[in-house]
Amino acid sequence: QKEVEQNSGPLSVPEGAIASLNCTYSDRGSQSFFWYRQYSGKSPELIMFIYSNGDKEDGRFTAQLNKASQYVSLLIRDSQPSDSATYLCAPNQGGKLIFGQGTELSVKP
Amino acid sequence: DTEVTQTPKHLVMGMTNKKSLKCEQHMGHRAMYWYKQKAKKPPELMFVYSYEKLSINESVPSRFSPECPNSSLLNLHLHALQPEDSALYLCASSQDRRGTSNYGYTFGSGTRLTVV
Numbered sequence: 001q002k003e004v005e006q007n008s009g010p011l012s013v014p015e016g017a018i019a020s021l022n023c024t025y026s027d028r029g030s031q032s033f034f035w036y037r038q039y040s041g042k043s044p045e046l047i048m049f050i051y052s053n054g055d056k057e058d059g060r061f062t063a064q065l066n067k068a069s070q071y072v073s074l075l076i077r078d079s080q081p082s083d084s085a086t087y088l089c090a091p092n093q094g095g096k097l098i099f100g101q102g103t104e105l106s107v108k109p
Numbered sequence: 110d111t112e113v114t115q116t117p118k119h120l121v122m123g124m125t126n127k128k129s130l131k132c133e134q135h136m137g138h139r140a141m142y143w144y145k146q147k148a149k150k151p152p153e154l155m156f157v158y159s160y161e162k163l164s165i166n167e168s169v170p171s172r173f174s175p176e177c178p179n180s181s182l183l184n185l186h187l188h189a190l191q192p193e194d195s196a197l198y199l200c201a202s203s204q205d206r207r208g209t210s211n212y213g214y215t216f217g218s219g220t221r222l223t224v225v
Contacts, residue, residue, distance in 0.1 A: 034214070043197075043217060043218050043219045045216070046213045046215070049213050088152075095157070095159075095164075095165075096142075096206075097142075097154070097201075097214055099151035099152050099153075100151060101150075101151055
């Protein structure tokens with residue numbers, strides 16, 4: 001069983017729509033969760049961090065965490081073509097980030 | 110300074126060569142990491158240093174040898190690599206290993222390694 005699971009995509013949404021990215025994890029001890037964006041050929045860039053159950057909003061991004069369901073998600077509102085990238089979910093498991101496979105997002109103009 | 114600097118950006122080496130990758134940060138972070146990333150795959154953790162001591166080695170072959178000379182610098186020494194070791198090698202740092210701060214892990218731009 002994979003430790004961190006994400007739909008690999010590609011997820012295609014039209015410009016201006018809401019993109020919804022999902023992630024499940026197996027380690028119940030995970031306390032903090034990170035979403036990274038990675039453009040092709042570039043290194044991962046941190047876009048959101050969430051620690052508590054519920055929602056956390058930052059600009060067009062909203063992270064949602066449900067520890068009971070071992071589920072974390074990222075919503076991107078008003079998606080832009082520049083949001084086209086791979087989004088990596090990474091729970092902090094015992095002091096190390098374990099990355100999911102990533103979801104490739106494509107925003108069509 | 111909020112950057113992690115990795116050098117070189119690209120490296121081509123033969124299977125009998127010895128080379129080193131360098132990573133530097135001046136953010137006062139006390140945890141540093143090496144990750145390996147193959148094409149279309151997520152980053153895979155290789156090593157974790159906490160307060161300049163090796164705290165995690167994810168069963169990495171001995172042809173990869175990490176070194177942390179001081180709190181700002183992390184090296185990865187390479188020897189007798191195989192073509193399948195060709196990948197993007199990423200260095201990251203964080204305030205501490207718990208990573209519970211809002212800053213998470215900061216990644217460098219990586220070294221693209223090709224073993225021929």
